[in-house]
Amino acid sequence: MSELSVSKIQNNPKYHDLVKRRDSLAWILSAIVCVMYFGFILMIAFTPDFLTQSISSDSVIPVGMPIGVGVILVSCILTGVYVRRANSTFDPLTDEIIQESLK
Amino acid sequence: MRTLKTAFLATLASATLLITRLANAADVAIPVTPPAEPPINWHAVVMFTIFVAITLVITYWAAKRTKTATDFYAAGRGITGLQNGMAIAGDYMSAASFLGIAALVYMNGFYGLIFSVGWLVGWPIILFLIAERLRNLGKYTYADVASFRLQQGPVRTMAAIGSLIVVIWYLIGQAVGAGQLLHTLVPQISYRQSIVIVGTLIIIYVTFGGMKATTWVQIIKAGLLLGGATLMAIGVMAHEGFSFEKLFSDAVAIHPKHMDIMKSVVPIGAKANPIESISLGLTLMFGTAGLPHILMRFFTVTDAKAARKSVLYGTCFIGYFYILTFIIGFGAIVLVANNPEYVTDVTKSILALKGGGSMPAVYLSHALGGDLFLGFIAAVAFATILAVVSGLTLAGASALSHDIYANVIKKGKSTEAEEVWVSKLCVVGLGILAVLLGIAFEKQNVAYIVALTFSIAACANFPILVLSVFWRGLTTRGAVLGGYTGIFGSIGLLIIGPTVWTKVLGNGPAIFPYDFPTFVVLPAVLIVAYIASVTDHSESGKKERAAFPAQEVRSETGLGAEAAATH
Numbered sequence: 001m002s003e004l005s006v007s008k009i010q011n012n013p014k015y016h017d018l019v020k021r022r023d024s025l026a027w028i029l030s031a032i033v034c035v036m037y038f039g040f041i042l043m044i045a046f047t048p049d050f051l052t053q054s055i056s057s058d059s060v061i062p063v064g065m066p067i068g069v070g071v072i073l074v075s076c077i078l079t080g081v082y083v084r085r086a087n088s089t090f091d092p093l094t095d096e097i098i099q100e101s102l103k
Numbered sequence: 104m105r106t107l108k109t110a111f112l113a114t115l116a117s118a119t120l121l122i123t124r125l126a127n128a129a130d131v132a133i134p135v136t137p138p139a140e141p142p143i144n145w146h147a148v149v150m151f152t153i154f155v156a157i158t159l160v161i162t163y164w165a166a167k168r169t170k171t172a173t174d175f176y177a178a179g180r181g182i183t184g185l186q187n188g189m190a191i192a193g194d195y196m197s198a199a200s201f202l203g204i205a206a207l208v209y210m211n212g213f214y215g216l217i218f219s220v221g222w223l224v225g226w227p228i229i230l231f232l233i234a235e236r237l238r239n240l241g242k243y244t245y246a247d248v249a250s251f252r253l254q255q256g257p258v259r260t261m262a263a264i265g266s267l268i269v270v271i272w273y274l275i276g277q278a279v280g281a282g283q284l285l286h287t288l289v290p291q292i293s294y295r296q297s298i299v300i301v302g303t304l305i306i307i308y309v310t311f312g313g314m315k316a317t318t319w320v321q322i323i324k325a326g327l328l329l330g331g332a333t334l335m336a337i338g339v340m341a342h343e344g345f346s347f348e349k350l351f352s353d354a355v356a357i358h359p360k361h362m363d364i365m366k367s368v369v370p371i372g373a374k375a376n377p378i379e380s381i382s383l384g385l386t387l388m389f390g391t392a393g394l395p396h397i398l399m400r401f402f403t404v405t406d407a408k409a410a411r412k413s414v415l416y417g418t419c420f421i422g423y424f425y426i427l428t429f430i431i432g433f434g435a436i437v438l439v440a441n442n443p444e445y446v447t448d449v450t451k452s453i454l455a456l457k458g459g460g461s462m463p464a465v466y467l468s469h470a471l472g473g474d475l476f477l478g479f480i481a482a483v484a485f486a487t488i489l490a491v492v493s494g495l496t497l498a499g500a501s502a503l504s505h506d507i508y509a510n511v512i513k514k515g516k517s518t519e520a521e522e523v524w525v526s527k528l529c530v531v532g533l534g535i536l537a538v539l540l541g542i543a544f545e546k547q548n549v550a551y552i553v554a555l556t557f558s559i560a561a562c563a564n565f566p567i568l569v570l571s572v573f574w575r576g577l578t579t580r581g582a583v584l585g586g587y588t589g590i591f592g593s594i595g596l597l598i599i600g601p602t603v604w605t606k607v608l609g610n611g612p613a614i615f616p617y618d619f620p621t622f623v624v625l626p627a628v629l630i631v632a633y634i635a636s637v638t639d640h641s642e643s644g645k646k647e648r649a650a651f652p653a654q655e656v657r658s659e660t661g662l663g664a665e666a667a668a669t670h
Contacts, residue, residue, distance in 0.1 A: 005662065009662070010656060015656070019659050026232055027231075029231050030231045033228060033231075034228075034388075037220065037388060038381075038384060040220065041217075041381055041384035042381070044217065044380045045380040048368040052366040052367070052368065060348075060362065060365055061347065061365070062366070072219065072223050073422070075223055075224055075418065075422065076419050079226065079227050083412060086235075091408060094659075097660055098660055098661075101662070
């Protein structure tokens with residue numbers, strides 16, 4: 001990696017746009033996962049009665065069970081969301097930036 | 104070069120000698136087979152032998168294609184996203200999570216789900232923050248990334264110590280698990296022999312086949328484990344008329360604690376403790392993102408795009424698997440508990456199983472599909488241990504050879520070939536160490552091992568990695584002081600905590616009352632790293648901050664990243 005292409009990239013507004021957009025998506029998605037998971041953990045810690053009540057009067061299944069499985073499923077879906085955005089938006093942008101730095 | 108080769112051959116020879124001696128010593132210790140001994144489970148033995156034969160053929164194939172250091176550590180960076188996703192799943196889904204979560208659910212019901220969730224949610228974080236940047240910045244180990252713009256010696260040493268402690272303790276847990284499992288299933292093989300078999304196989308896989316063989320062992324094992332768990336879950340659901348309501352109400356009816364298994368958010372019998380729950384949550388999530396053998400997998404793929412894809416596949420496989428283990432645990436309550444064939448003494452406890460606490464999933468397979476299915480699941484569980492131990496051994500060896508030997512001792516001046524020979528030497532050494540420690544820990548309570556490894560990974564490896572990638576202000580002083588705070592803080596608090604202080608050492612009430620120290624140590628690491636960095640006015644500190652933009656360009660665009668091998 002030559003110093004010339006590094007400084008070219010740093011002076012390219014597209015690069016800053018890429019970093020800003022990708023980092024904000026990454027941190028927002030991380031925050032969603034953390035809020036969701038630690039929400040679940042805090043409910044376990046402070047309001048276990050809410051999680052352990054049955055989902056309906058004729059069922060033994062506690063509310064926490066679909067919530068826990070939901071956290072797993074949403075985590076998988078969010079990784080899919082990130083990969084989709086990265087493939088469709090960030091990769092082409094990265095390629096452009098690298099091409100322009102080599103000119 | 105020559106001396107290294109000779110040293111390697113000499114160690115290999117002495118390892119062979121030592122291992123045969125250990126195995127034979129065990130033979131002498133066993134009395135002549137009494138007629139009452141249960142018959143050999145031929146299904147398990149045959150299926151396990153087939154697995155070993157296939158993996159040895161793969162190792163032979165991989166060995167012929169492993170020529171350079173990149174081949175050895177990173178499978179020539181030729182692994183595709185899907186393959187790496189499977190290998191990630193194979194590396195991560197340990198026997199502890201398969202047999203362990205099923206056993207937790209079997210004993211405690213709903214509580215087991217907290218582990219399933221906690222062990223999964225680290226993966227999205229790895230994808231969003233770590234995977235692509237790791238691939239762009241590193242070569243073989245996560246220490247490459249942590250020390251990218253910092254001083255090689257101190258930062259790599261700290262990172263390698265963190266890696267090695269995690270790897271060695273994780274190895275002990277796996278070795279003890281393997282010994283107990285194989286010995287219970289095939290009583291003719293002693294505990295020692297089981298561990299010696301595991302040690303020998305992983306030394307062969309890793310020294311000859313390197314990362315290529317390790318990856319394929321993990322891929323095959325992931326396929327077997329996902330397939331086996333799927334069959335078990337289908338079997339359970341078929342028995343329960345494909346109704347979750349019936350599965351759970353049957354479990355509540357049979358389990359001696361009845362509705363408590365749906366109402367308890369702590370192990371049944373334990374007192375609810377909010378801080379412990381939060382600390383457990385932190386440890387599981389961030390520990391996953393700091394396991395050296397997992398992070399190492401991202402260097403095997405062609406580029407950042409493949410790294411990203413592999414996490415998506417890996418997360419889906421692992422999430423699916425954890426949901427299955429939950430069904431398997433409840434299935435075991437219905438089909439295994441109270442069955443005199445599996446329970447030690449039904450009149451005393453309908454839960455206590457022959458062969459110990461980790462057996463519910465294994466016996467469930469017998470209840471569902473007889474000896475044939477039991478043999479299959481037992482072979483899968485054993486394959487699981489082999490795959491995880493291979494990944495761990497390679498990660499430990501690379502911390503020693505690539506970080507400590509090549510970059511700290513030789514300061515980057517050793518040749519690639521020398522580095523690989525040192526690495527192979529370390530593999531043999533770690534393999535022998537795992538065997539010896541596995542034997543030493545036979546009768547020990549190994550429950551705290553998960554807490555230890557995940558705590559150090561969450562408190563030392565993970566925060567320093569994230570800070571070095573994202574925070575311009577981090578300097579060598581901050582990384583090193585922060586990292587050691589994480590390592591020694593976790594170890595210290597674990598030693599004076601309830602599991603080690605009270606249960607292992609028998610010293611009475613613990614000085615630090617929590618099992619998981621992460622909620623104290625992780626914030627402490629961040630504070631120490633921050634203060635030590637911002638108060639660092641040295642010239643080298645200024646240079647390190649000034650080097651951040653160039654690191655960021657490589658980390659974000661992949662320009663200058665290690666290329667895939669062309670052969």
